[in-house]
Amino acid sequence: MDVGTLTQQLVNALTLGAIYALIALGYTMVYGIIELINFAHGDVFMVGSFVSLWLLADFFGLRGPINNPAELVGVLVVAFVFSMVVMGLVGVVIERFAYRPLRNAPRLAPLITAIGVSFILQNIIQIWRGPAQLNSPQLINVQAGFRVGSAEVHWISVFVIAIAVGLIIGLHLFISRTRMGRAMRSTALDREAAQLMGVDINTTIAVTFFIGSALAGAAGVVQGLYYGYTFFTIGFQGGLKAFTAAVLGGIGNTTGAALGGFTIGFIEVFASQAGYANWSEAIVFSILILVLVFRPTGLLGQPTAERG
Amino acid sequence: MRLLRAPAVKEATPSSDTSAPALVDAPLLRLDDVHAAYGRIEALQGISLEVRRGEIVAMLGGNGAGKSTTLKTISGLMHPHTGRIELEGHDVTLVPAHRLVKLGIGQAPEGRRIFGRMTVLENLQMGAYSRRDMAEIDADYDRVFGLFPRLQERRSQSAGTLSGGEQQMLAIGRALMGRPKLLLLDEPSMGLAPVLVEQIFRIIRDINAQGTTILLVEQNALMALQVAGRGYILQTGKIVLADTAAALAQNEQVKKAYLGG
Numbered sequence: 001m002d003v004g005t006l007t008q009q010l011v012n013a014l015t016l017g018a019i020y021a022l023i024a025l026g027y028t029m030v031y032g033i034i035e036l037i038n039f040a041h042g043d044v045f046m047v048g049s050f051v052s053l054w055l056l057a058d059f060f061g062l063r064g065p066i067n068n069p070a071e072l073v074g075v076l077v078v079a080f081v082f083s084m085v086v087m088g089l090v091g092v093v094i095e096r097f098a099y100r101p102l103r104n105a106p107r108l109a110p111l112i113t114a115i116g117v118s119f120i121l122q123n124i125i126q127i128w129r130g131p132a133q134l135n136s137p138q139l140i141n142v143q144a145g146f147r148v149g150s151a152e153v154h155w156i157s158v159f160v161i162a163i164a165v166g167l168i169i170g171l172h173l174f175i176s177r178t179r180m181g182r183a184m185r186s187t188a189l190d191r192e193a194a195q196l197m198g199v200d201i202n203t204t205i206a207v208t209f210f211i212g213s214a215l216a217g218a219a220g221v222v223q224g225l226y227y228g229y230t231f232f233t234i235g236f237q238g239g240l241k242a243f244t245a246a247v248l249g250g251i252g253n254t255t256g257a258a259l260g261g262f263t264i265g266f267i268e269v270f271a272s273q274a275g276y277a278n279w280s281e282a283i284v285f286s287i288l289i290l291v292l293v294f295r296p297t298g299l300l301g302q303p304t305a306e307r308g
Numbered sequence: 309m310r311l312l313r314a315p316a317v318k319e320a321t322p323s324s325d326t327s328a329p330a331l332v333d334a335p336l337l338r339l340d341d342v343h344a345a346y347g348r349i350e351a352l353q354g355i356s357l358e359v360r361r362g363e364i365v366a367m368l369g370g371n372g373a374g375k376s377t378t379l380k381t382i383s384g385l386m387h388p389h390t391g392r393i394e395l396e397g398h399d400v401t402l403v404p405a406h407r408l409v410k411l412g413i414g415q416a417p418e419g420r421r422i423f424g425r426m427t428v429l430e431n432l433q434m435g436a437y438s439r440r441d442m443a444e445i446d447a448d449y450d451r452v453f454g455l456f457p458r459l460q461e462r463r464s465q466s467a468g469t470l471s472g473g474e475q476q477m478l479a480i481g482r483a484l485m486g487r488p489k490l491l492l493l494d495e496p497s498m499g500l501a502p503v504l505v506e507q508i509f510r511i512i513r514d515i516n517a518q519g520t521t522i523l524l525v526e527q528n529a530l531m532a533l534q535v536a537g538r539g540y541i542l543q544t545g546k547i548v549l550a551d552t553a554a555a556l557a558q559n560e561q562v563k564k565a566y567l568g569g
Contacts, residue, residue, distance in 0.1 A: 179437070186423050186434050192385055193421035198409035198438030198486065 004150030009273050015157040015226065017265025018164030022219035023242030024249070024257035025171060026091075026212030032188045032252035033208045034103065036110050040094060040117035042239015044087055044213045048220020049230040050125055052083045053136045056224070065141040072139060079139075080163075083221045084214035091213025092206050100202070118235070125232040133231040136224030160222050167218060168258045171211065175254060184208055188252070241268075244288045250301025259299060334397030335360045336490055336521050337382065342391035344381050351377040352388070353545040359490060364512070364522045366532040366553060368566055369542035375525045376418050378542070379492050382523070383415045384408040395490075409438045414488025416479040418495050418525075424468030428459055431467050431478055435485025445485070451518075452481040455511055473504040480511070490521050497528045509535050529566035533557045541566075 023045050030038045056062045056079055066072040098117050102110040138156070145154035175181040186194040187204045195201055223230055223238075245264045249256025264284055271280040291298065337359040344352040352374050359365045367375050380386040382393060384405035393401045395411055403411070414435075423431050432452060436445045453460035456477040462470060467478055476496055483491055493512065497505040509531050516522050516535075526532035533539055533553040541549035541562060549556065556562050 179433075182426070182430060182434060183437065185426060189423045189425055190421050192405075193417060193423065194434070195385060195405040196383060196409065196415045196417060196421075197434045197482070198406045199434075200404075200406045 002150070005273070007148055007151035007153075009269050011151070011153050011157050011161075013266040013269035014262065015160045015265070016269060017262035018161050019219050019222055019226070019238070019261075020242045020245045020264050021168060021258045021261025022164050022215050022222070023238060024245040024261045025168070025254055026216045027243050027246040028249070028251055028254055028257035029184075029208050029212040031246070032254075033184060033205055034099070034110075035107070036099060036114065037243070038099075038212075039111070039114040039239070040098075040121060041212070041216060042237075042242065043118045043121035043235035044091060044094075045216040045219050045223070045238055045242075046230070046232065046235030047090065047121055047125060048083050048087045048217035049136070049223040049234065050129060050134075050220070050232075051086050051217065052079055052221040052224050053134060053230055055079055055082050056137045056139070057135075062137040062139065064137055064139075066139050067141075075139060079221050080218055083217040085217075087217025087220065088210040088214035091209040091216075094213075095206060095209040100205075122232050122235070129232070131232060133229050135229050136227075138225055138228045140225060142226075142228070156226055160226055163218065163222065167215060168254075171215070171254060174211075180204070180207060241284065244284060248288060248291055248298055250298030253298070253300045256298055256300035263299075334394065336396060337523070338394040338397075339378070339382070340392045340394070342378070342381055342388045342393060344377055344386055344388045344391075346377075351545055352381065354391070355542075355545070355547055357540055357547060357550070359521060359523050361489075361521055362516075362519070363538065364516050364524060364536045366529075366536035366539035367523065367525045367542060368529045368532060368539060368556075368562075370565070372544070373542040374545040375542055376494055377545075379415065379417075379494050379523070379525060383413055383492060406438070409486055409488075412489030413492065414483040414486040414490070415492040416476075416483045416494065416496060418498070420475045420479040422467045422470075422475050422478050422482065424466070426467055427464050428467050428470070428478060429463045431482050432459075432485050435482035438486060444487075448485055448487060452484055455484075455514065456481050473500050473508075476500060476504075476508060477511075480508075480515075484515065484520070488520060490523060491515065492523050492525075494525045495527060496524070497526065497531060505531060529562070530557075 023042065026041050026044070027038060030036055030041065056075070060075065062075070066075060094117055098113050099110050102113060140156045140159055142154060142156050145152050175184060183194065183199045183204045184207065186197065187199055187201050191201055223234065241264055242261065245260035246257045247260070248263060249258070249260030267284050267287060268280045271277065271283045276283065335358040339355050339357050342352055342355040343350060355374070355378055367378065369375050377386065381388050384403055384407070387402055391401070392399060395413070400408060400411065423434060426434070432449060436448065439445055458474055459477055459481055462474065467475065470478060480493065480496065496508050496512065500508065505528065512522060512524065513535050524532055524536060533556055536553040539551065539553050539556045540547050541556065549559065549562065551559070557567070
């Protein structure tokens with residue numbers, strides 16, 4: 001592999017990883033706070049891509065790249081804010097009606113419910129927009145880019161990576177520095193003790209769902225901009241990979257989820273490059289199995305019990 | 309055994325905080341015939357007790373007597389199915405835990421329950437979670453660090469790395485950061501070396517002298533009755549004895565069951 005190809009594939013890997021990382025954060029945050037593997041989370045990402053598609057194609061009537069920079073930035077800001085807020089609220093509604101009533105039920109009950117929510121979201125979209133693949137306007141010209149040596153780097157990749165890294169840093173600062181972030185961490189560590197400090201855990205869990213789902217909403221916008229299409233089952237595969245990323249990084253750990261997302265992006269891209277494109281998923285999941293066998297807590301995970 | 313009425317004890321140290329709209333004669337905390345259950349198992353079978361401003365009240369009893377459950381109903385983590393809980397004369401029977409913190413209940417729970425993966429300082433910040441008075445919160449950090457200098461030394465350290473005694477100090481300090489009117493201490497001496505137990509009890513006395521009312525649950529009845537003004541003895545979810553601490557320490561049954569002779 002020459003340097004040009006390597007650079008090219010590095011950018012591809014980072015871009016793919018950025019999308020996985022955004023989705024993985026929601027899995028890991030929800031697991032961290034209520035120990036639920038939210039199988040509907042991949043579909044929240046999918047619905048996000050349709051919300052963004054509706055806004056851009058149907059509401060704004062956009063079909064392709066916007067060349068005026070000011071207009072482009074304006075539309076992108078609106079698209080991200082709109083999709084993130086809508087999906088955040090969808091996440092809050094899902095938690096309120098599907099998971100909160102089962103908070104003290106045996107683990108299996110909310111897990112099955114999550115699978116049910118996943119189907120409900122898919123069916124809603126299927127009824128609304130039909131089962132066919134739909135084209136999403138690629139506001140940033142996907143051909144435009146610049147050269148680094150012999151490699152061609154597209155602006156869209158730079159944009160996707162920047163958005164993901166920005167959101168990941170923002171989330172990290174929110175969780176580590178703010179009062180609500182401390183409330184979230186304390187609730188994740190010991191729910192009863194958090195209540196004794198005055199934390200309203202219902203609000204805190206709702207905020208967690210809002211943020212996790214908003215990040216999936218952002219990933220939905222990115223899906224449309226980067227790939228230019230969406231359909232009602234993309235949440236399944238994207239979700240499964242992102243879930244793997246969360247487990248790989250150490251579920252419950254947000255830094256781990258980001259790292260896991262990028263790792264999976266790298267594995268997939270370089271497996272394809274090596275000529276094993278058809279095997280890329282098998283390789284991803286084999287690595288997951290190896291990690292779980294030899295390091296069950298994931299790359300950055302810590303043992304859970306810590307009371308003494 | 310018959311339920312005994314709490315004997316009258318004059319207020320030791322009046323609480324410094326008189327801002328809340330409290331009914332003047334009402335005790336700080338009153339439980340009236342509280343029954344609470346885990347599923348079908350009734351853990352509390354009619355608990356009635358009072359804690360007045362400025363007191364240290366001890367609650368003693370063996371394992372499974374209902375001491376921790378009583379504290380859970382007071383702090384709102386559990387709600388009684390019958391009976392009534394009053395804080396400063398107001399009914400708080402069904403108020404959720406996070407709102408009771410604002411109303412003045414602080415707890416250092418059994419097993420400390422500190423946030424192991426947060427720093428010492430973050431744990432104390434969590435203690436002040438329900439407060440917004442930044443300047444006064446800063447003053448309270450100084451107060452807590454004054455009581456527990458070790459915590460200041462280790463303020464940026466992860467709380468999970470503290471020793472057992474330091475974790476207990478952190479649990480108490482964290483509860484104090486909420487500036488509680490009533491501090492609930494659940495087994496503060498558990499698992500600590502004798503010298504640390506002495507130290508913790510000395511600090512409990514200091515905290516009380518600074519104006520905080522304390523309800524103290526203890527296995528270590530000897531120490532508890534030394535710091536407390538009054539005490540209640542629980543057995544299988546009922547109060548079987550209530551008296552001044554001095555009288556309880558002399559009571560033959562209490563001596564036999566809890567004081568090792």
